[in-house]
Amino acid sequence: MSAVPIASPHAHGGAGVSRIMAKVMLALAPATLYGFWLYGWPAIYLWIVTVLAALLGEATCLRLADQPARPVLLDGSALLTGWLLALSLPPWAPWWLGAVGGLFATIVAKQVFGGLGQNLFNPAMVARVALLISFPVPMTAWVAPLPLTAAGAPGLFDGLLVTLGSATQLDAVSSASLLGHAKAELSRGVDLLHSLGGHPLSLAGYRPGSLGETAGLLIAAGGIAMIVMGVISWHIPAAMLAGIALPAAIGHAVDPARYLDATTHIFSGGALLGAFFIATDYVTSPNTRAGQLLFGLGCGLLTYVIRTWGGYPEGVAFAVLLMNALAPAIDRLLKPRIYGRNRKGAPLPS
Amino acid sequence: MKLFQVFKDGLWSQNVVFAQMLALCPTMAVTTSGTNGLGMGLATTAVLVMANVLVALIRDFVSRQVRIPIFVVLIATLVTLVDMALNAWLHDLYKVLGLFIALIVVNCAILGRAEAFASKSPVLASALDGLGMGLGFTLALVLIGLVRELLGGGTLFAQASLLLGSGFAFLETTVIPNYGGVLLMILPPGGFLVLGLLLALKRVTDARLATRAAVPTVAAQGA
Numbered sequence: 001m002s003a004v005p006i007a008s009p010h011a012h013g014g015a016g017v018s019r020i021m022a023k024v025m026l027a028l029a030p031a032t033l034y035g036f037w038l039y040g041w042p043a044i045y046l047w048i049v050t051v052l053a054a055l056l057g058e059a060t061c062l063r064l065a066d067q068p069a070r071p072v073l074l075d076g077s078a079l080l081t082g083w084l085l086a087l088s089l090p091p092w093a094p095w096w097l098g099a100v101g102g103l104f105a106t107i108v109a110k111q112v113f114g115g116l117g118q119n120l121f122n123p124a125m126v127a128r129v130a131l132l133i134s135f136p137v138p139m140t141a142w143v144a145p146l147p148l149t150a151a152g153a154p155g156l157f158d159g160l161l162v163t164l165g166s167a168t169q170l171d172a173v174s175s176a177s178l179l180g181h182a183k184a185e186l187s188r189g190v191d192l193l194h195s196l197g198g199h200p201l202s203l204a205g206y207r208p209g210s211l212g213e214t215a216g217l218l219i220a221a222g223g224i225a226m227i228v229m230g231v232i233s234w235h236i237p238a239a240m241l242a243g244i245a246l247p248a249a250i251g252h253a254v255d256p257a258r259y260l261d262a263t264t265h266i267f268s269g270g271a272l273l274g275a276f277f278i279a280t281d282y283v284t285s286p287n288t289r290a291g292q293l294l295f296g297l298g299c300g301l302l303t304y305v306i307r308t309w310g311g312y313p314e315g316v317a318f319a320v321l322l323m324n325a326l327a328p329a330i331d332r333l334l335k336p337r338i339y340g341r342n343r344k345g346a347p348l349p350s
Numbered sequence: 351m352k353l354f355q356v357f358k359d360g361l362w363s364q365n366v367v368f369a370q371m372l373a374l375c376p377t378m379a380v381t382t383s384g385t386n387g388l389g390m391g392l393a394t395t396a397v398l399v400m401a402n403v404l405v406a407l408i409r410d411f412v413s414r415q416v417r418i419p420i421f422v423v424l425i426a427t428l429v430t431l432v433d434m435a436l437n438a439w440l441h442d443l444y445k446v447l448g449l450f451i452a453l454i455v456v457n458c459a460i461l462g463r464a465e466a467f468a469s470k471s472p473v474l475a476s477a478l479d480g481l482g483m484g485l486g487f488t489l490a491l492v493l494i495g496l497v498r499e500l501l502g503g504g505t506l507f508a509q510a511s512l513l514l515g516s517g518f519a520f521l522e523t524t525v526i527p528n529y530g531g532v533l534l535m536i537l538p539p540g541g542f543l544v545l546g547l548l549l550a551l552k553r554v555t556d557a558r559l560a561t562r563a564a565v566p567t568v569a570a571q572g573a
Contacts, residue, residue, distance in 0.1 A: 100532075108543065134534040 017116065021076030023231045027222035028083065028277060034218050035211030038145045039091035041159025043211055047086040049095045049163070053102025054082030061111035077116045081105050084124035084277060087212030088270060088317070089131070092143045094165035097135060101127040121324045122284045125317045132317070142177045142208040177209045178268050180313040182260055191257035212273040216266075223276025232280040235289050236296035240275040241266060243300015251308070259308065270316035271303065278316070284324040291327075291334040298323045356475050360482025366459045367490035367545070368552050373459040377491060378541040380450050384507045387495030389443050390450060391488025393436065395481065397428050397454050398463060402480035404428075405468035412469075421464045429455040442512040459487065490548075497544045502536035504529030 036044050058078035062069040072078075082102045089098060105127035113119040132139045146153045154162055176184060182192060207214060226232050244265050251259030265271060270278070279285060279299045286295050299319045306315025337343055366372050373394075380390040404424050412420050433451045436444045444451065454460065463483055468476040499505055504526035511519040534540050 112546070130534050130539075133537065133539075134532045135530065136533070137530075 017075045017077060020231055021080050023229055024080060024226065024277065025076065025083065027226045027229075027231070028080075028087075029222075031215040031218035031222055032083070032087065032211060034215045035087070035091065037148050038206070038214060039143070039211065040146055040148045040153045041156055042154060042162040043091035045160055045163035046089060046091065046093055046095065046098045047083070047211070050086035050089065050098035050102045051079055051082035053099040054078045054085065054106045055102075057103040057106035058111065061107055061115075065111075072115070075116070078106050078110075081110065081123045081127075084212070084273075085127050087273060088124065088128045088210050090139065090141050090143070091211055092162055093138055093141070095163045096165075097131060097138055101131045104130050117283055119283055120328075121321050122278055122281050125278060125320050125324075128317045129321060132312075140177075140180065142180070142210075144208050145206055145214070177213075177313070178207060178264065179260075179307060183307075183313040186258070192260060193257050209268075210270070212277075213269055213271075216272050219272040219276060223272070226276065226280075232276070233289065233292065235292035236280045236285060236299075237275040239293045239296025240279055240300040240303075241271070243297040243302075244271055244304050245300075247301065247304045247308075265304065265307070269307070269314040274299065274303070274316035274320055279320050279323070284327055286327050286330045286334070288331070288334050288336050291330045294330055294334065295323050295327060298326065353475055353478055357478045357482040360479060360484070361486045361489065364483070365486040365490060365552075366483055367487060367494075368549060370459070370462075372462060373457050373487065374545075376450055376453065376457060377494065377545065378538060380447060381491055381495040381498055381541055381544075382502070382536050383499040383505075383509070384492050384496040385443075385510045385513050386446060387491030387493075388488065388507075388510075389440075389447055389513045391484070391491040393432050393447070393451055394454055394457060394460070394487055395484025397425065397432055397457075398460055398484040398487075399477055399480035400428050401425050401460055401464055402468040402476040403473055405464040406471060406473045406476035409469045417469060418461075418465070421461060421469075425460055425464070426455050440513065446509075446512075459483065493548060494541065494544050497548070498535045498540050500525060501532050501544075502534075502540060503531050 032047070036047070055073055055078050059069045059073055062072055082105065085101050085105055086098060089101065105123040108130075109121055109123035109126035110116070110119045186192065212219060223232075223237055227234050227237070245262040248260060248262040248265040252261040260268075275296070279296060286292050299316075302319035302322055303315045306312060306318055310318075312318070338345065341347055360366070363369060367374070367377050376390055376394070380386045401421075401424060405421060408420070429452065432454070436447070436451055463479060467479045471479070496506055499508065504524060506523040506525055507521040510521040511517075514521075532540075535544070
């Protein structure tokens with residue numbers, strides 16, 4: 001870094017974009033590897049395609065803007081965007097879904113706004129929502145886990161065929177995710193006490209879903225590791241999870257046949273991934289601690305509202321994007337007091 | 351020559367959508383296909399030319415204080431005529447464009463041209479200005495509509511025969527058969543995305559043209 005201060009009293013902690021990104025990726029790696037094992041080669045190919053597309057989009061835009069592409073590509077932010085997007089896709093999705101999503105994330109949601117630090121919305125979530133609205137069928141084609149080591153799992157080559165969308169026979173059992181199943185059954189008039197009998201919540205993540213939602217415990221462990229390392233503060237994750245869990249607990253206590261319980265809400269869908277890795281994005285979240293609490297709470301409450309009463313079974317991406325739009329307003333509303341001045345900006349009496 | 355310049359400005363350098371950023375409401379609403387864009391553009395062009403000619407004709411008799419109400423009444427009358435004519439002769443297209451035809455009356459580009467150009471210019475120049483602006487608007491709508499239609503449905507000029515008669519059925523092309531379609535492009539966000547990207551493209555093109563035009567002059571000065 002060229003900005004190392006020479007004169008005292010400054011000391012540089014060594015933090016930089018690339019180092020923070022590396023720590024985030026490190027925290028994300030266990031859950032990702034577990035997801036790879038759970039869903040086999042198609043998931044690995046999809047991850048590679050999505051990340052490469054995100055990098056390609058970034059490089060293309062930088063070249064069009066006559067900027068050197070290498071330093072920006074090496075800071076890891078585009079890689080992380082593609083990675084997070086891949087974690088939110090159905091693991092056996094066709095390759096073009098990851099490719100379109102990756103390009104959309106870095107070109108439309110990031111570079112159009114001016115690159116890292118300028119984007120109003122989280123690029124990975126913009127791409128996910130764009131994909132969900134554009135391609136509702138492949139974006140909700142969840143498959144049951146088929147671990148890499150299990151008999152009948154697609155191998156190195158068969159997995160490639162799945163990702164390329166030309167597999168002659170599908171060995172996977174397609175199935176609804178838990179939230180989708182609950183919503184579909186509720187709309188048919190089957191209450192939760194009956195409909196969830198065949199869909200136990202597996203904390204080990206052995207159930208249909210995206211890479212980033214099944215390994216809930218590993219995602220949470222990675223998130224806590226990031227808090228310990230000082231990459232993120234606890235405010236947004238805690239507030240967001242509370243924002244989901246509190247109304248869920250109240251609703252479940254009132255009518256268990258209509259409302260899912262808090263544990264299911266927390267461990268389903270993108271709640272944990274969203275709370276620890278997506279809502280905490282520095283660029284698109286408020287700067288003050290109070291603002292972060294408000295932001296996280298809003299993300300959580302909106303997620304619960306969309307999941308419970310909205311048209312889509314999962315709402316983390318929408319909730320985060322809506323709160324992203326409010327982040328600048330929250331920053332204006334909850335400005336820190338200037339040192340030596342009161343809240344109105346007048347000097348303090350000496 | 352100057353008259354031709356008036357016409358040319360409307361097509362490109364003063365384009366209603368791509369340069370003045372006016373009339374974005376109909377632009378977003380009807381450009382879900384090339385055909386819709388073309389129909390809306392032509393209807394607006396008809397209103398623009400007639401409104402400009404009428405305003406230019408009466409500009410000497412209308413006092414400044416009441417000019418805006420007079421213009422509005424004129425434009426509203428013309429729009430009603432176009433609305434009824436479309437309903438009578440192109441009923442299928444009317445069913446698609448429906449509400450937006452009536453909304454031509456609040457298209458800011460029309461009152462804008464009446465106020466900014468026709469109320470200060472002779473009849474012929476005003477007519478040409480209306481024609482240029484209208485065709486430029488049509489060009490923009492068709493371009494946006496075609497891009498959105500291609501990405502969203504894989505076709506070009508679908509249902510063009512409804513607008514232009516069965517003789518133009520050859521325009522209807524299916525570019526990508528068995529195409530699932532990017533639903534987002536047909537929805538409102540697609541309109542904003544495509545407009546933004548086309549605007550960027552126009553600016554890049556203009557900048558390229560400007561540098562290309564500037565290079566020989568500089569060389570000539572140096573010599």
